[in-house]
Amino acid sequence: MDLKVNDYTTDDGLTVINVEGEIDVYTAPKLREKLIDLVNKGKFHLLVDMEKVEFLDSTGLGVLVGGLKRVRAHDGSLELVCTQERILKIFRITGLTKVFGIHDSIQEAQEKRKGQK
Amino acid sequence: MATVELAFSALPVHVRTARLIVTAVARRSGVEEELLDEVRLAVGEACSRAVEAHRLHCPAEPVRLELHDDDGRFEVVVNDAASNGKPVDPLPAAPPRGGGAGGGDDPDSLGLAVISGLVDDVEIAPTPDGTQIRMGWPVAAHSSGSN
Numbered sequence: 001m002d003l004k005v006n007d008y009t010t011d012d013g014l015t016v017i018n019v020e021g022e023i024d025v026y027t028a029p030k031l032r033e034k035l036i037d038l039v040n041k042g043k044f045h046l047l048v049d050m051e052k053v054e055f056l057d058s059t060g061l062g063v064l065v066g067g068l069k070r071v072r073a074h075d076g077s078l079e080l081v082c083t084q085e086r087i088l089k090i091f092r093i094t095g096l097t098k099v100f101g102i103h104d105s106i107q108e109a110q111e112k113r114k115g116q117k
Numbered sequence: 118m119a120t121v122e123l124a125f126s127a128l129p130v131h132v133r134t135a136r137l138i139v140t141a142v143a144r145r146s147g148v149e150e151e152l153l154d155e156v157r158l159a160v161g162e163a164c165s166r167a168v169e170a171h172r173l174h175c176p177a178e179p180v181r182l183e184l185h186d187d188d189g190r191f192e193v194v195v196n197d198a199a200s201n202g203k204p205v206d207p208l209p210a211a212p213p214r215g216g217g218a219g220g221g222d223d224p225d226s227l228g229l230a231v232i233s234g235l236v237d238d239v240e241i242a243p244t245p246d247g248t249q250i251r252m253g254w255p256v257a258a259h260s261s262g263s264n
Contacts, residue, residue: 024136025165026129055136057161058227086154093234094227 003027005034014113015043016106020052023060031060035067035078044076047109056087061094068099081106119183119194120146127171127180132164139184139193146186147256156193156254159236162228163195163250169225170199170247190238191254197247 004020015038023031038046046067050056068078079101082088091097103109121142125131139160140153148156160182167180178198185192232239238253 022133024129024161025132025168055157055161057158057165058231059165061227061231089154090158090231094230 003030005031007034007038009043010110012110012113013045014110015046017046017048018052019048019050022055023053023063024055024057025059028059028063032063032066035063035070039067039070039074039076044071044074045113046071046076046078047103047106048078048080049106050080050082050087051084053082053084053087056090058090058094061090061096064100065096077101079103079109081109120186121184123182123184124179127168127176127178129165129168132161132168135164135180135182136161139182142184142186143191143193143254146191148191148254149257152254155235156191159232159239159252160193160195162232163193163252166225166228166250167195167197167199167248170197174199186256189256189258191256193252195250195252196244197249200243200245200247 002021003023005017007015007017009015017034017038019031021027035046048064048067064078064080070076071078081103082091083104088097088102091100091102101109101112103112121138123135123138125135136157140157143153143156144150164180164182171178171180175198181196181198183192183194183196185194229241232241232250232252236252236254240249240251242249242251
């Protein structure tokens, strides 16, 4: 299955990345390239919407952690939207729930972001 | 002899195929539906790790899996042939410390952390050829060996 990765930037400067499909050792490079491309374009506040992700493995986690490192180097942020238990489980197992802000919806992430400004 | 044996070229594109086959055999063997996500993820991690090891050390060698369905247990054995003279890393005792962004993106240690966190019945051991990851799940008693 192909991985679909699309993005748009909201009025408040948050770049939402919609990811659809399976993120594994074969498809993860596509997400990595997207994150690198966005950072190179000066997009440092990223929100990865994982609601349509059907599978995520440690390669995908590595790509997300790599993206987080890149945006943090520019005082940016990389947060996630995810309510799927099967995906959340892998974040819990690896302790990465403490590293990523994980939201129930894009709207919730935007509201929290406004509250922090 | 294993119930099913599978060998595939050490290419990332084939890992998904391996996941699908193992999950189908696990379902047929009677592994509970709620455990199938765990089987899929753990097998994917083990295969991804083996593929990366082969690409570094022996790209022409296939990755081999054995699936056993015996004695009320479904077992998956993933063998790599990428011995580089170093013993396998021991299983991490805990998740990556604090998940710090500096250390959390090592795919090999992260993959082993996921396997050890997910699967209760797992052994990782060096072999003369490389590394063997052996993982097991219970099957429903009435399903074992059926069909």
